[in-house]
Amino acid sequence: MAGYASWNLHLRREPRSWEEQQLQHLMQLLQQQRTSSDDDHWCWTLEKNGKFTVSSFAEFLQQEDRLLKGITLQNFPFKLAWSNKLPPKIKFFVWTVLQGRLQTAHHLVSRGMVLNTICPLCHLHDETSEHLLLSCSVSKLVWRYFTADNINTDQFFAGATTVKDVLSSWPKRKKDTFGNQLWSYLPFAIIWVVWLSRNETVFRGKPLDFTRICNQIKGTLWFWIGGETKNPGHHFVNLITDWSSLVAL
Ligand SMILES: [Zn+2]
Numbered sequence: 001m002a003g004y005a006s007w008n009l010h011l012r013r014e015p016r017s018w019e020e021q022q023l024q025h026l027m028q029l030l031q032q033q034r035t036s037s038d039d040d041h042w043c044w045t046l047e048k049n050g051k052f053t054v055s056s057f058a059e060f061l062q063q064e065d066r067l068l069k070g071i072t073l074q075n076f077p078f079k080l081a082w083s084n085k086l087p088p089k090i091k092f093f094v095w096t097v098l099q100g101r102l103q104t105a106h107h108l109v110s111r112g113m114v115l116n117t118i119c120p121l122c123h124l125h126d127e128t129s130e131h132l133l134l135s136c137s138v139s140k141l142v143w144r145y146f147t148a149d150n151i152n153t154d155q156f157f158a159g160a161t162t163v164k165d166v167l168s169s170w171p172k173r174k175k176d177t178f179g180n181q182l183w184s185y186l187p188f189a190i191i192w193v194v195w196l197s198r199n200e201t202v203f204r205g206k207p208l209d210f211t212r213i214c215n216q217i218k219g220t221l222w223f224w225i226g227g228e229t230k231n232p233g234h235h236f237v238n239l240i241t242d243w244s245s246l247v248a249l
Helices: 017-032 054-068 078-082 088-098 105-110 129-135 137-147 153-159 163-169 178-204 210-224 236-241 243-247
Strands: none
Touching: 054 088, 088 163, 088 178, 105 129, 129 137, 129 163, 129 178, 137 153, 137 178, 137 210, 153 163, 163 178, 178 210, 178 243, 210 236, 236 243
């Protein structure tokens, strides 16, 4: 039947005092909605054509935050996450990490879910996003493999302890060369592939393989910068065999 519905929410826990206003707002929004007898379909209302875009979602969250005064996003490095030419799903992933919303074990426990919080890669520490992507012994090896010939990896990571730090203080290279393109996208590729590998381990029981992770990072970079079409004269095999000399300054 078409018309207004009445809502009876079953919350998992009592709302905290700072959430009550949000809950009221939600109920107001729900009560304004009319149901119709047409078939249901999904659409993204923030874009005129009904199709999802990451940028419309980011903008919406900024506005919502201003309205609801929940979290301020003033310090969020939007430029950093949106200005480069990364595929949308990677931008969304980076944004999730920078917002502290990556679904690591630590994050899920903080949301009230009970599970083991130990890092699935090293089995030694709590799996926070910073641990998993930067300081875990497995990720460290990966960062070291890709950067040690170009920067003092230990020194860099002593000063950059969050993903935001790493991305914002990543050594910039001005010339638009093949090697420099690889270098500028490298931190994004590393955190993305470490996250994918972690998921393969957690959800599919796939054992960790350092060489496979490194090759997947190289493949990801090669894909992002357009492969041989955009980089005539370069070959993927060189990324596999000559990484250090390709990205050398
Ligand atoms: Zn670990």
